Amino acid sequence: MIRILLADDQTLIRAGFRALLDAEPDMEVVGEAGTGKEAVRLAAREKPDIILMDIRMPDDDGLAAASRILADAAMAGTRIIILTTFELDEYIAEAVRLGAAGFLVKDTEPAELIRAVRVVHDGDALLSPSVTRRIMAQLASHTRASGELLKLEHVTDREREVLALVGEGLNNAEIAGRLFITPLTAKTHVSRIMTKLMVRDRSQLVVLAYESGLVKPGWSS
Structure with missing residues (x-):
């Protein structure tokens, strides 16, 4: 069973994701967070396999919360997929640098979201196809x-x-x-x-x- 934590400040979006993911036989939503700080607290308690993390949230945004979670050695088994409405290069590049395993925009098709959870759970990285090449070029521009x-x-x-x-x-x-x-x-x-x-x-x-x-x-x- 893939254990998933939802972190988004919009209750309706969390409800939609929960209904979609809980309907899958190999997935279980184990918690919901409406703020970055709550996401960090619940992640430490539940030790989910996957966190679907919105970027823009109150009390620590998604990137700040992801940074704290990924820096915690006790959370080594948790992978984070960043979800956002805003396909902004600087957010995506920072998420990848922090160690986020995936980045998807919120208008992703339901089947693609489900596939993304399984892909990341299996150890692969995943970015929306529309941003992958662009972000990799941006990362390369900082080559030492x-x-x-x-x-x-x-x-x-x-x-x-x-x-x-x-x-x-x-x-x-x-x-x-x-x-x-x-x-x-x-x-x-x-x-x-x-x-x-x-x-x-x-x-x-x-x-x-x-x-x-x-x-x-x-x-x-």
């Missing part, structure tokens, strides 16, 4: 020159290949097809890279792939 690649000194050549493909947005099955390996092997490589680079999820691997120069803006998978 010179010594950044030193962070990858303990990463093998094969792992660098995998990291570059993660940065291009490929999932484990697509990486497996590209490198002629099994999806399980691809998943193992991704897990080892995350351990070596001390990142908590795939979205941070995407950022690092760009910041290290392994992936450049405009490259296509």
Whole structure:
């Protein structure tokens, strides 16, 4: 069962999400928060698998709440999907940098929201297709020159290949097809890279792939 916390200051939106998600046999909404501070408190109590977090809320916005939750070692198993009406690059880039595993606009189709919850729960990162390339280009614009690649000194050549493909947005099955390996092997490589680079999820691997120069803006998978 995927345990989900809803954080949005609009009661009607929370009710709609709850009805949609609770109808799925493998999902359960375990709490609702109307403010950022309440989201942090409930997250600490419930330890949900997924938090659907609105950006604009009173008493700490969604980004501030996400930052506090993701910095808590006790919440290592919780993944956050940012939901907002406003498709603003600076919000999306900051959410990814903080370690949010997904970003979706609120007019996302119900089936896509349900799929996003499952994708993120399975360990993949997810951004709305309309913003992915734009945000990755913005992240790359902040690439640190010179010594950044030193962070990858303990990463093998094969792992660098995998990291570059993660940065291009490929999932484990697509990486497996590209490198002629099994999806399980691809998943193992991704897990080892995350351990070596001390990142908590795939979205941070995407950022690092760009910041290290392994992936450049405009490259296509």
